[in-house]
Amino acid sequence: MKKQVLFLTGFIVLLCAFSGCTNKGTDGANQEPIPAMEFSMEDLIAGSVKYGDDPQKIEEAFGTPDSRNSYQEGATGNDVLEYFYSSGNEFVFISDSGTDSFFLRSVRICTTDIATARGLKVGCTQEDVIESFRNDGTDARILYAAEIWEIDDDFTMIIPPRGLITDDPAGTCVNYSVPVYPYTDREEVSGYMYQSHGNIWFIITDSVVVEYGWFVGAMAE
DSSP states (O other): OOOEEEEOOOOOOSOOOOSSOOOOOEETTTTEEOOOOOOOGGGOEETTEETTOOHHHHHHHHOSOSEEEEEEOTTTOOEEEEEEOTTSOEEEEEEOTTSSOEEEEEEEEOSTTOOOTTSOOTTOBHHHHHHTSOOOOOSSSEEEEEEEEEEETTEEEEEEEEEEEEEETTEEEEEEEEESSOOOSHHHHHTGGGSEEEEEEEEEETTEEEEEEEEEEESOO
């Protein structure tokens, strides 16, 4: 009997220079490539700004937005502030609970001048992206997963995938995810969609990144 493999995607795709795109290094005199590390919260960088920065920091880096929008988030009751630039770049802030302070929660980048922590940016290739992060070759679309459970001889559960390739109307989407706080038990793992995660996504057309973005929050409410 062919073994069944089940993986729970749970990813929400938001909307979802060919050289020098990554900062891959080598190890010692043998010049062996350093294994790519898995995605982490430290990857949530866009140019000179990062997750948690306030609106002033974004304006210092990118200037006054061309338009703004604000609303109250239904799931949390927190206020949300959105910055839109004519370039297509977007920055979304959420208020600290019970305060008037806002911090950066998500970005969408469409220009070639703003890179991630690993040097990835619009114009890089799909190969650049995949080679920059851990890849276990678990499945054609699952690059690596948090846990793999061998239920029995006929059933394996891969949950949740932390590197995933999905289809997107614009082409291909490569997603990476990590919990903000480590899972404490199998109940949290199985309900991972309700846990807060950091996520990054790359939209790829004809093997080239045409936009990327990242966000922090639960995948489902």
